[in-house]
Amino acid sequence: SQQGEEDPQALSIQEGENATMNCSYKTSINNLQWYRQNSGRGLVHLILIRSNEREKHSGRLRVTLDTSKKSSSLLITASRAADTASYFCATEGNTGKLIFGQGTTLQVKP
Amino acid sequence: DAGVIQSPRHEVTEMGQEVTLRCKPISGHNSLFWYRQTMMRGLELLIYFNNNVPIDDSGMPEDRFSAKMPNASFSTLKIQPSEPRDSAVYFCASSLAGTDYEQYFGPGTRLTVT
Numbered sequence A: 001s002q003q004g005e006e007d008p009q010a011l012s013i014q015e016g017e018n019a020t021m022n023c024s025y026k027t028s029i030n031n032l033q034w035y036r037q038n039s040g041r042g043l044v045h046l047i048l049i050r051s052n053e054r055e056k057h058s059g060r061l062r063v064t065l066d067t068s069k070k071s072s073s074l075l076i077t078a079s080r081a082a083d084t085a086s087y088f089c090a091t092e093g094n095t096g097k098l099i100f101g102q103g104t105t106l107q108v109k110p
Numbered sequence B: 001d002a003g004v005i006q007s008p009r010h011e012v013t014e015m016g017q018e019v020t021l022r023c024k025p026i027s028g029h030n031s032l033f034w035y036r037q038t039m040m041r042g043l044e045l046l047i048y049f050n051n052n053v054p055i056d057d058s059g060m061p062e063d064r065f066s067a068k069m070p071n072a073s074f075s076t077l078k079i080q081p082s083e084p085r086d087s088a089v090y091f092c093a094s095s096l097a098g099t100d101y102e103q104y105f106g107p108g109t110r111l112t113v114t
Helices: none
Strands: A005-007 A010-014 A019-024 A031-037 A043-050 A055-058 A061-066 A071-076 A085-092 A098-100 A104-109 B005-007 B010-013 B019-024 B031-038 B042-050 B053-056 B065-071 B074-079 B088-095 B109-113
Touching: A005 A085, A010 A019, A019 A085, A019 A104, A031 A061, A031 A071, A043 A055, A043 A061, A043 A071, A071 A085, A098 B042, B005 B088, B010 B019, B019 B088, B019 B109, B031 B074, B042 B065, B042 B074, B053 B065, B074 B088
Parallel strands: A010 A104, B010 B109
Antiparallel strands: A005 A019, A019 A071, A031 A043, A031 A085, A055 A061, A061 A071, A085 A098, A085 A104, B005 B019, B019 B074, B031 B042, B031 B088, B042 B053, B065 B074, B088 B109
């Protein structure tokens, strides 16, 4: 079964607004990663956050991790039309495998 | 760096035919992963290699699927015989060392089995 589950499944916002996507998982993890996938393309790595970290930033991206709630969030600030894509969280636990969620589809309207 | 290279980008074949997908990982990366993506099942890990050795192939659907990594710069995923339910996008990814590092994905091979 999938480890990570993203919420919402789909999100539509206006350019300039912030977008928040959430990821919940079931078992303990070593790290959690966020990826972006543009239509018809491969996945692109965004941020990796380890289990002993609570927050990480990369440009307009902010990722938080709450291991007590087994959840993570990805915030994209000042969104642009080019941010339109699907966003996946992936968890790495004791299996040594990266398990991907079903993804959140983000549409940013110009 | 050219990134992860996959070929072919598109493959259309008839049921029962053998299909071979190819992947060249990023130079210097020790781990290679094969994934399959479908609308119904999302992104699934099929198999991954560390230093050319298969570590976990529990995701390989059945005996019709096989993967090899004869050297650090080349891997193949073979389906023989192919079936319509194998239609999907197959991604290859590589990382420096296992799943503790970010993975770099190739553009994928879109396989259609008729």
